[in-house]
Amino acid sequence: MALVKKMLHLYLRRLSEKAENRRSLLRAAAFHKHSAGQPPPAAEENALPENRVPSAAATGRDTPAKTLNEMPGPNTISNIIEFFYRDGFSRIHEIQQQHSKKYGRIFKSRFGPQLVVSIADRDMVAEVLRAEGVAPQRANMESWKEYRDMRGRSTGLISAEGEDWMKMRSVLRQLIMRPRDVAVFSDDINAVVADLVTRVCQLRRKQPDGLTVLNVNDLFFKYAMEGVSVIMYEQRLGCLEERIPQQSLEYIAALHLMFSSFKTSMYAGAIPVWLRPFIPKPWREFCHSWDGLFKFSQIHVDRKLSEIRARLAAGEEVKGGMLTYLLVTKEMTVEEIYANMTEMLLAGVDTTSFTLSWSIYLLALHPQVQQRIYEEVERTLRPGQVPVSEDIPRMPLIRGLVKETLRLFPVLPGNGRITQKDLVVGGYLIPAGTQLALCHYSTSLDEENFPGATEFQPERWVRKDATDRVDNFGSIPFGYGIRSCIGRRIAELEMHLALTQLIQNFRIQVSPLTQVVRPKTHGLLTPGAPINVQFVDRL
Amino acid sequence: MKPARPGSRAHNSLTPYVTGHRDAACIRSRQFSCYTRTLRSEDKVTIHFINRDGLKMTVKATPGDSLLDVVIDQNLDLDGFGACEGTLACSTCHLIFEEEVFKTLGPITDEEMDMLDLSYKPTDTSRLGCQICVHKSQEGMTVHVPESVADLRQPDVGTTSSSS
Numbered sequence: 001m002a003l004v005k006k007m008l009h010l011y012l013r014r015l016s017e018k019a020e021n022r023r024s025l026l027r028a029a030a031f032h033k034h035s036a037g038q039p040p041p042a043a044e045e046n047a048l049p050e051n052r053v054p055s056a057a058a059t060g061r062d063t064p065a066k067t068l069n070e071m072p073g074p075n076t077i078s079n080i081i082e083f084f085y086r087d088g089f090s091r092i093h094e095i096q097q098q099h100s101k102k103y104g105r106i107f108k109s110r111f112g113p114q115l116v117v118s119i120a121d122r123d124m125v126a127e128v129l130r131a132e133g134v135a136p137q138r139a140n141m142e143s144w145k146e147y148r149d150m151r152g153r154s155t156g157l158i159s160a161e162g163e164d165w166m167k168m169r170s171v172l173r174q175l176i177m178r179p180r181d182v183a184v185f186s187d188d189i190n191a192v193v194a195d196l197v198t199r200v201c202q203l204r205r206k207q208p209d210g211l212t213v214l215n216v217n218d219l220f221f222k223y224a225m226e227g228v229s230v231i232m233y234e235q236r237l238g239c240l241e242e243r244i245p246q247q248s249l250e251y252i253a254a255l256h257l258m259f260s261s262f263k264t265s266m267y268a269g270a271i272p273v274w275l276r277p278f279i280p281k282p283w284r285e286f287c288h289s290w291d292g293l294f295k296f297s298q299i300h301v302d303r304k305l306s307e308i309r310a311r312l313a314a315g316e317e318v319k320g321g322m323l324t325y326l327l328v329t330k331e332m333t334v335e336e337i338y339a340n341m342t343e344m345l346l347a348g349v350d351t352t353s354f355t356l357s358w359s360i361y362l363l364a365l366h367p368q369v370q371q372r373i374y375e376e377v378e379r380t381l382r383p384g385q386v387p388v389s390e391d392i393p394r395m396p397l398i399r400g401l402v403k404e405t406l407r408l409f410p411v412l413p414g415n416g417r418i419t420q421k422d423l424v425v426g427g428y429l430i431p432a433g434t435q436l437a438l439c440h441y442s443t444s445l446d447e448e449n450f451p452g453a454t455e456f457q458p459e460r461w462v463r464k465d466a467t468d469r470v471d472n473f474g475s476i477p478f479g480y481g482i483r484s485c486i487g488r489r490i491a492e493l494e495m496h497l498a499l500t501q502l503i504q505n506f507r508i509q510v511s512p513l514t515q516v517v518r519p520k521t522h523g524l525l526t527p528g529a530p531i532n533v534q535f536v537d538r539l
Numbered sequence: 540m541k542p543a544r545p546g547s548r549a550h551n552s553l554t555p556y557v558t559g560h561r562d563a564a565c566i567r568s569r570q571f572s573c574y575t576r577t578l579r580s581e582d583k584v585t586i587h588f589i590n591r592d593g594l595k596m597t598v599k600a601t602p603g604d605s606l607l608d609v610v611i612d613q614n615l616d617l618d619g620f621g622a623c624e625g626t627l628a629c630s631t632c633h634l635i636f637e638e639e640v641f642k643t644l645g646p647i648t649d650e651e652m653d654m655l656d657l658s659y660k661p662t663d664t665s666r667l668g669c670q671i672c673v674h675k676s677q678e679g680m681t682v683h684v685p686e687s688v689a690d691l692r693q694p695d696v697g698t699t700s701s702s703s
Binding site: 126130134170173174177178179392393396399463466467469470472473476480481482484488489 | 623624626627631647648649650652655657659661663
């Protein structure tokens with residue numbers, strides 16, 4: 001509690017500091033457009049007068065910060081052509097790289113009324129994230145909020161902002177963010193990994209060569225879903241069974257709809273409300289997929305709740321995991337629990353499965369690297385020993401494998417922040433309320449940050465000793481700081497344990513059926529084609 | 540007795556939340572708040588914090604508490620310190636130790652090293668305060684609270700890469 005109070009205190013103090021800083025900036029700049037108390041409007045660089053920048057004298061420096069007007073970037077027309085005509089949405093990650101080469105490591109683009117300042121520089125990304133306050137904002141979540149208001153739902157960690165977000169984050173991070181708290185899930189996860197290994201054997205038997213698993217992402221999707229739900233709902237869903245239960249099938253369908261309609265549902269937020277009667281499909285699909293996701297969470301939360309009530313009524317002790325804890329302590333309302341379970345499940349399935357798919361693909365493409373990792377696993381574990389969380393530190397190449405996969409294929413190729421105070425970044429004054437795009441794909445493939453950037457080298461992450469520092473802001477796939485991925489440690493555990501056992505059991509080879517697979521942006525960075533791999537028994 | 544932090548409550552009220560390994564429980568008790576809290580004042584450990592302005596703040600800390608607990612409980616005025624509440628998601632509780640003390644601090648996890656990589660100007664004797672427990676042997680130690688962030692309101696900051 002003390003901590004929460006302290007945070008609130010700091011938050012309030014920062015607000016007043018912010019106002020103070022702004023006042024001095026205002027004085028220096030003669031005036032400024034928005035005030036601290038109001039929600040910051042989308043930055044409108046053209047609407048701002050030229051003389052708004054603090055003068056050199058006022059800041060005590062020789063070089064005054066430049067305005068957004070002076071910032072280079074593609075013009076609106078070419079952006080429209082790039083994205084709508086040439087389907088740039090599926091190549092956002094490549095466009096990010098091209099634009100940063102052409103316009104520099106900080107540039108601006110326009111998407112309709114939305115101005116976005118893209119930052120494709122490791123040090124500038126670090127500066128922005130280190131400067132953030134106690135409740136950072138990622139992006140405009142209006143369409144998410146609108147759906148929730150319409151259905152009387154709560155927001156969850158992705159869609160909530162400000163104090164609502166702080167409160168929920170504070171509860172949830174205490175449950176699933178500390179590595180040592182997550183380590184206790186090893187056995188639960190390993191039960192799912194055992195099913196994964198069995199499923200690999202079943203699937204490959206169905207192919208003529210007896211070795212190939214087609215579209216390995218489909219398998220990992222089910223693995224990730226099973227893994228997340230065993231932790232969050234304290235229940236298995238049967239996704240890795242030959243016959244998947246109807247309810248889980250429905251949920252998988254809802255998730256797929258969410259992703260397949262991602263592009264249209266992105267427009268759902270961009271299309272003004274008055275236009276909806278004329279273009280109804282995006283909003284309708286958006287609502288439909290959310291309905292499916294919420295329904296699924298509600299079924300599982302309600303089931304757990306009635307279990308707990310039955311136990312209490314019978315005078316029995318209530319034991320359980322994360323969901324039980326949330327329901328018993330009532331630190332969040334049931335609606336908040338529904339919303340958070342929904343959003344965490346949405347965030348925790350395909351992210352993990354894509355990364356596992358890329359890892360397997362990279363291992364198949366690089367047999368020598370795979371062999372070195374295999375040898376490390378063999379050295380560390382006894383034959384047939386099932387690894388647990390505590391074994392992972394002794395297998396630095398397994399950690400390196402996940403880090404290197406996420407460097408080459410950051411599942412979130414870019415992340416967003418809305419600036420909450422005026423910042424000077426890269427020599428430009430960026431007013432509060434500006435949408436920033438942190439270009440992780442560009443920085444993690446930047447030769448300056450990672451020599452041999454396009455090569456797959458898990459070894460680059462292995463430390464010589466504990467004081468061997470890697471300045472790795474260039475690759476922060478889970479983000480950094482207070483609003484970073486809350487499921488990070490769970491995802492890491494799921495990936496470390498699954499990869500270790502797959503490497504332990506199988507030699508992974510590219511199937512002749514697989515062409516070169518390139519990444520495609522579909523909300524997330526996804527494999528652009530099915531990854532088919534052969535799993536050959538080690539032994 | 541001070542109120543337990545939310546995290547510890549999770550494990551007290553619902554012990555089976557712990558479904559995993561004995562080893563994990565070991566790690567927990569080794570690293571965190573494992574000693575009794577009802578200690579007499581003479582059992583407390585004197586620690587000096589040097590803040591970002593070079594000012595010294597001296598506190599009496601309870602053995603077993605993490606240095607993040609100490610900063611919060613003693614209400615030390617360190618802006619932004621411990622933003623993620625000790626969950627290893629940030630590096631705002633970055634502290635610099637004296638070399639002799641540093642050697643006694645015990646093992647460092649991969650996760651802490653990863654977060655130290657992201658701290659502002661880490662040194663060879665840097666650790667995260669949330670991962671360090673107060674111990675009697677630390678009596679009289681001095682820890683430095685380094686700068687956590689460059690001031691982005693100054694126009695020369697952040698220009699390092701703007702030439703490209």
